[in-house]
Amino acid sequence: MNELQLKIEALKSKIDPNYGQYISVDEGWYQIVVDCDKELTAIDPNYRIFQIKEKFGGLRYYFQPSQSDTLEAMNEVVSKYEEMASRTCEATGMPGVLMKSSTGRVKTLSPDYVSGSEHYARYSIIRMSPSAGEVR
Numbered sequence: 001m002n003e004l005q006l007k008i009e010a011l012k013s014k015i016d017p018n019y020g021q022y023i024s025v026d027e028g029w030y031q032i033v034v035d036c037d038k039e040l041t042a043i044d045p046n047y048r049i050f051q052i053k054e055k056f057g058g059l060r061y062y063f064q065p066s067q068s069d070t071l072e073a074m075n076e077v078v079s080k081y082e083e084m085a086s087r088t089c090e091a092t093g094m095p096g097v098l099m100k101s102s103t104g105r106v107k108t109l110s111p112d113y114v115s116g117s118e119h120y121a122r123y124s125i126i127r128m129s130p131s132a133g134e135v136r
Contacts, residue, residue: 007034015049024053028093029085036061036081043077044070057098057106059085089113091120099123 001009008023008030014037015021025033033052040047046066053060059082065071089096089110096108102122114120 004030004034011037011049011052015052019050024051025059025085026054026090028088028090028096029054029059031093032059032081032085032088033061036077039077039081040074043073047074054090054107057086057090057108058082091117098126100126 004027011034012021012023015023023033037049040063044065044067047070048064048066050062050064051060052062061078061082063074063078065074086098086108087096088094088108090108092110092113094110094113096110098106099109099111099114099120100106100123101120106126107120107123109120109123111125114123
């Protein structure tokens with residue numbers, strides 16, 4: 001295991017056991033998740049994580065602060081990292097765009113990576129960036 005994978009494993013132990021201690025994102029987002037936790041922990045060392053996952057090509061980071069007066073600052077941190085993930089390839093960590101498979105699965109991926117990947121061969125661009133209009 002590399003250092004980043006070890007950090008992800010350690011982060012899993014912070015997830016409330018009632019929600020299943022797993023992180024459902026691909027390796028391209030591992031650094032984003034680790035950095036988000038680091039900033040949240042600096043604000044509230046005792047915050048609770050419920051889920052960290054990919055949904056509809058976006059990062060979802062569900063948490064609860066230990067003190068209500070930290071919620072606004074923590075929401076800003078999570079929003080920053082969710083936005084960062086929306087333009088980062090889930091598989092590689094390189095710049096990515098929103099793409100959809102022929103079966104309707106949506107992921108944020110690098111078009112260059114997709115073009116050379118058998119697994120993602122049936123994905124096509126649906127949006128170039130979060131602020132850009134629809135492409136197809």
